[in-house]
Amino acid sequence: MSSSDSPATLLASLFELLTSIRLTIFLLLALALEAMIGTLRFEGIYYTPWFLAPVMALTLNLSACLVKRLPRAVRRVRQPFTGQQALALPERGRFAWPAGADPRPMVAAALRQELGRPRQRRLNGREIFLYERGRFRPLGPYVVHLALLLIMFGALIGKYWGVEGSLMLLKGETATDFQNLQTGKSQPLGFQVRLDNFQVQYYQDGRTPREFRSDLTLLRPGEKPETAICRVNEPLTFGRFTLYQASYGRSILLQVRNGESTQVLEAPVGRVLQIPGSESRVKVLEVEENLQMPMQSEVRPLGPAAKIAYLEGSGHAQVIWVLKNYPQMVERQPGPDRFTLLNLSPDYFSVFQVKHDPGVWWVYSGFILLLLGFFLAFCRLPQRWAVVLQRDEQGQWQGRLLGAGPRARESFAGHRERLLARLNPGANP
Amino acid sequence: MISSVLGVVTLTYLLAGLLFLVAAFSAPPRFQGAAGGFLWAGLAGQTLAILGRWTQSYLGALGPTPSPALLEKIRLVVHQAPLSNFYESLVFFSWCMPFLGLVAFRRYLQNYLGILVAWLACLLLAYASLGVDSSIKPLMPALKSNWLLVHVVTCFLGYAAFGLGFGAGLLYLWQGRRYRSRLPDLPQLDRLIYQTTTVGFLFLTLGILTGAVWAETAWGRYWSWDPKETWSLITWFIYATLLHARLVKGWKGRRTAWLAVAGFLAVLFTYLGVSFLLPGLHSYLT
Numbered sequence: 121m122s123s124s125d126s127p128a129t130l131l132a133s134l135f136e137l138l139t140s141i142r143l144t145i146f147l148l149l150a151l152a153l154e155a156m157i158g159t160l161r162f163e164g165i166y167y168t169p170w171f172l173a174p175v176m177a178l179t180l181n182l183s184a185c186l187v188k189r190l191p192r193a194v195r196r197v198r199q200p201f202t203g204q205q206a207l208a209l210p211e212r213g214r215f216a217w218p219a220g221a222d223p224r225p226m227v228a229a230a231l232r233q234e235l236g237r238p239r240q241r242r243l244n245g246r247e248i249f250l251y252e253r254g255r256f257r258p259l260g261p262y263v264v265h266l267a268l269l270l271i272m273f274g275a276l277i278g279k280y281w282g283v284e285g286s287l288m289l290l291k292g293e294t295a296t297d298f299q300n301l302q303t304g305k306s307q308p309l310g311f312q313v314r315l316d317n318f319q320v321q322y323y324q325d326g327r328t329p330r331e332f333r334s335d336l337t338l339l340r341p342g343e344k345p346e347t348a349i350c351r352v353n354e355p356l357t358f359g360r361f362t363l364y365q366a367s368y369g370r371s372i373l374l375q376v377r378n379g380e381s382t383q384v385l386e387a388p389v390g391r392v393l394q395i396p397g398s399e400s401r402v403k404v405l406e407v408e409e410n411l412q413m414p415m416q417s418e419v420r421p422l423g424p425a426a427k428i429a430y431l432e433g434s435g436h437a438q439v440i441w442v443l444k445n446y447p448q449m450v451e452r453q454p455g456p457d458r459f460t461l462l463n464l465s466p467d468y469f470s471v472f473q474v475k476h477d478p479g480v481w482w483v484y485s486g487f488i489l490l491l492l493g494f495f496l497a498f499c500r501l502p503q504r505w506a507v508v509l510q511r512d513e514q515g516q517w518q519g520r521l522l523g524a525g526p527r528a529r530e531s532f533a534g535h536r537e538r539l540l541a542r543l544n545p546g547a548n549p
Numbered sequence: 550m551i552s553s554v555l556g557v558v559t560l561t562y563l564l565a566g567l568l569f570l571v572a573a574f575s576a577p578p579r580f581q582g583a584a585g586g587f588l589w590a591g592l593a594g595q596t597l598a599i600l601g602r603w604t605q606s607y608l609g610a611l612g613p614t615p616s617p618a619l620l621e622k623i624r625l626v627v628h629q630a631p632l633s634n635f636y637e638s639l640v641f642f643s644w645c646m647p648f649l650g651l652v653a654f655r656r657y658l659q660n661y662l663g664i665l666v667a668w669l670a671c672l673l674l675a676y677a678s679l680g681v682d683s684s685i686k687p688l689m690p691a692l693k694s695n696w697l698l699v700h701v702v703t704c705f706l707g708y709a710a711f712g713l714g715f716g717a718g719l720l721y722l723w724q725g726r727r728y729r730s731r732l733p734d735l736p737q738l739d740r741l742i743y744q745t746t747t748v749g750f751l752f753l754t755l756g757i758l759t760g761a762v763w764a765e766t767a768w769g770r771y772w773s774w775d776p777k778e779t780w781s782l783i784t785w786f787i788y789a790t791l792l793h794a795r796l797v798k799g800w801k802g803r804r805t806a807w808l809a810v811a812g813f814l815a816v817l818f819t820y821l822g823v824s825f826l827l828p829g830l831h832s833y834l835t
Contacts, residue, residue, distance in 0.1 A: 141797045145790050152786035152815075159776045159823075166774050261796075275772070284769075323687040331690050352690040353767050364769040473769040483771060487758045494754065498747055530656065 138184035147178045179272060182265050193258040201252040203241040206506035209522035212536050217517040217545045227507050227519065230542035234535060235505060247509040253500065254528070260497025267489035274482030282477040283307070287363070288391065289315035289334075290371065291467045298361075298474045309474070310359045312339040316347070318368060318470045332368055334470045350472065364473040370407055371469055372426050373462040374442070377450075384462065387428075388469045400457050401431045407464060411443065422446070424464050430457065501528035503535070507543070519543065551605070554598045555640070555678055561591035562647070562671035569663030573731050584663055585651075591670070592647045599644060602631040606685050628693050632701040635824070636681045641701070642820075643673035645709030653748055654713065657741050661732055665716040696763035703759060704781075707752030708816050711788070714745030715813030721806040739801055742809045750788045757781055780819035787812040 137143060151174050158165040165171050217223045224247060231238040231251055238249040285307065287298040294314040297306040317335040322328065331351065338358050339345040350356040355364045371388040376395055385402075387393055392403045404426055411425035423445035429437045430453075438454055442461040450458045503525035510518050521539060525532035568584035607629040616622070631637040650658050650666035658666065677683070721738040723729075733741075760778070761771040772778060791808040794800035 141793055144793055145798075148786045148790045148793070152783045152790075155779050155783045155786070158774070159779045163774075325687070328687050329690055330687065331693075353694045355766055355769065362769060364767070366768070475769040480765065480771065484762070487762070490754065490758070494751055498751060 135184060135188075138181055139188045140181075143181050144178070144185075147174050147181060150174050151178065175272075179269065182269060186262060186265055186269075190262045193262055196258045197256055201250055201255070201504055203243040203246075203248040203250065203506075206241075206248055206250055206504070206522060207243075207246075207508065209504060209506060209524050211520055212523050213521040213540045213543070215519040215521075215543055215545055217519070219514060219516050221517065221545070223509060223517050223519060223545070227509065227543065230539065231505070231507065234539050234542060235503075238505075238507075245510065249507040249509075251505045252503070254502035256496050257500055257502045257527075260493050260495075260500075263493030263496060264490055265493075267486045267493055269486075270489060271483050271486035274479040274484075274486060276479065277482060278477045278479030282479060283361075283475065284477075285474045286366065287313070287472045287474050288388065288469055289313070289472070290386075290388070290469045291315055291318055298472075309361060310340070313337070313358075313363075314339075315470055318468045320368065320468065332365065332470075334365060334472070336363075360476050362475050364475065365470070366473045367471045368468045369471070371465045371467070372404055372407060373465060374402070374404075374426075374428075375460040375462050376402075377458045377460070378456050386465065395457055398457065399433045402457075402459070403429045403431075405429055405439070409464070411441075424461065426461050426464075428459060430454070430459070432456070501525065501531070503528055503532055505535070505539070551598050551601045552678065552683065554594055554601070555674060558591045558594040558598065559671055559674045559678065561587055561594065562667045562674065565591060566664045566667035566671060569660055569667060573660035573664070581659060581663075584667070585658065588647050588651060588658075588663070588667055591667075592644070592651060595640070595644050595647075595674075599631055599640065602637070602640075602685070603629065606631055609685060610688065624695070627695050627698055628688060630698045630701075632697060633688055633692050634682075634686055636677055636683045638701065638705065638820075639673055639677035639681060642705050642708060643670045643677065645705050646670040646673070646712065649706065649709050649713060649748070653710075654741065654744065657733070657737070659733075661720060662713075662717070662741070665720070666713065669712060669716065691767060694763055694767065696759055696766075700756060700759040700763055703752050704756035707749045707756055708820060710745045710749030710752060711784075711809075711813050711816045714742050714749060714809045717741040717745060718806040718809035718813075722803065722810070725803055725806075735802065739805070742805055743795060746788055746791055746809060746812075750785075750792060753781065753785055753788070757785065776823045777819060780815065780823050784812060784815040784819055787815050 151171070154165060154171050154174070158171070215223075227249055228238060228240070231249055235251045235253065238251045241248045241250060283300060284302065285298045285300040287295060287309075289295055292315065294312055295309070296312050297308050299305075300307045314337045315334055316337055318332070319335075320332045321330045323330050333349055333351045336348050336350060336356070337345050338348060340359065346358075348356050348358070350363055350365045352365050355362050357363075369389040371386050374385045374387050376383050376385055378395075378398065381397075383396065385393060385395070387402065387404045389404045389407055392401050394401055406427040408425045408427075411422040413420045413422050422443055425441055425443045428440050428442060430440055431437045432454070440453055440459065442459050443449060444461040444463070447460050450460055453459065503523065505521075505523040508520045508522060512518055521536075521543060523532070523536065565584050565587035568580050568587060572578075572580035572584055603626075607626055610625060610629050632641055646666050646669050650663075654662075717738050720732060721735065721742065724732045724735060724738065757778075760781075764773065764778075765771040787808060791805055791812065794808070795805055
């Protein structure tokens, strides 16, 4: 074994690879490409190793860069701006004051007005006024990357300890469980919830909903019941869970006949129902108050109608229109279950998104940190300014304006122009 | 009334662009000044038109029994910001161009870059006026949120900054093939690409974050891989690449210009492609 592939060197070159920006660029572009494919073709790609592996690699890449470069940035930020360093800055202007005039208060005021409160130092007989902006700029990128890690951490917590589900309530119905979306099973809420009322208000056009809201009564065992309203954009938190008004719909009364037996089902739109006593299932796809049938030259109203999907046993789904005013059409249905529309129910049912996500506060903290990082990185570009005053042999004050701000050229030029005007001994104070 | 004001604004932008063109071919600086003046006038007119539509939409939403509470009124004003359909988004997108040009990038706003800003704004506004349904529609419940205003404003300021970066990128690639003295020089274009990208990236990030917080209160999920969300993330990845390449690896010139062009194509797909081709939670435009 040669020395070049000893474990230590291997580790070092692995670290080298992990901290390389080339890898970052490759991963970012790869993720962009995969996400494109995800939206155009394979919707679930975000949960497959094809997507998660580069995300993991990017996380590692990001963490490694933090470990490697953050200490250097911290050291840079901790170095104070001293008089010695100020003297090494490029010169931006010179001034001379008449004998007997003390420019110090005027210089301090000019700096304070143009930039901010300066610090004052004395060095080898020189009076130095210092001002520094954007000292924490070197930390900006690292704060941004730390924030991204925090957001991913929050997402991970949400993924493993969060619960997401849905709850459907008919008017007057009480629930103690909801449907967990991840497991597909029902899960206890830890409290009772009853839908007392559901209202939809429409705009004047009569079609666009203005608002829909659920009036709920919530009850924890052994406590006083509470009433609450849940609207879109106004979620409701109770116990461990938050309820979001997701959607609503109507249900229909369907008569199901199979041979000699008939039964009546209340079928909410959009929900798959098992037909009791059989293997078959039914789902109401659409409901029409008054179905409009375009004929050759006119449109004929056919009355209340429902479009349903019928799944017999394990067979294919068949789509059937059921018309209330034409019950005789039942004979044309494939069977063995045959459906008649008895009525459209006047009441709505309400659908809630149920959620518990302990990661969300991590994600939000990440957001705030991200904004702070952006502010540091892009909005506080470093500038250093100094005014150095010195007395010549005759006791007259001479001054020099020094400064640098290579990243903030525009703002620097503006400050320079105004500072020169303010410091000019000829100008009125 | 408002549509005729916008018609005049469209013509003003067209004229501003023409004056910038004349200024690019002749020395006298007064054309430059006149072009800038027209651009300001257009921006002022468009601002008034947007405020007018905002008022109209607010008055329309008051209803027969408006709530007397001040807080409710403010809420309604915020909710009725004219940013809720395709037409209104186009008008605002167009407004962002001269706004950014005149406020954030005024140092660069000469000759060809002036033409770029003025004509992009003109084009967007003309398309909005001629090709898109401009009626004020009632607001659907999902959009009734204080987040609508800040989410849409930040997103479109980002899009517009990227649009300017795209223009600068194209000019860079064109200038790079053979030097033309009338075009801005390469270092200036390169700086402009970087600065527009920074501004755009800042606003796009703000747009994504406000969108996530809004989605959390509306749908109970801050991220759902909805096509619009995903495409905004793709756009974010592309511009993040540009910034890393430039800031850390020191890439300049052609490669960043190409990335700025690719990034804006992703922006366009996020804005238009997703809305018209991929159905999802953000289907408010059609």
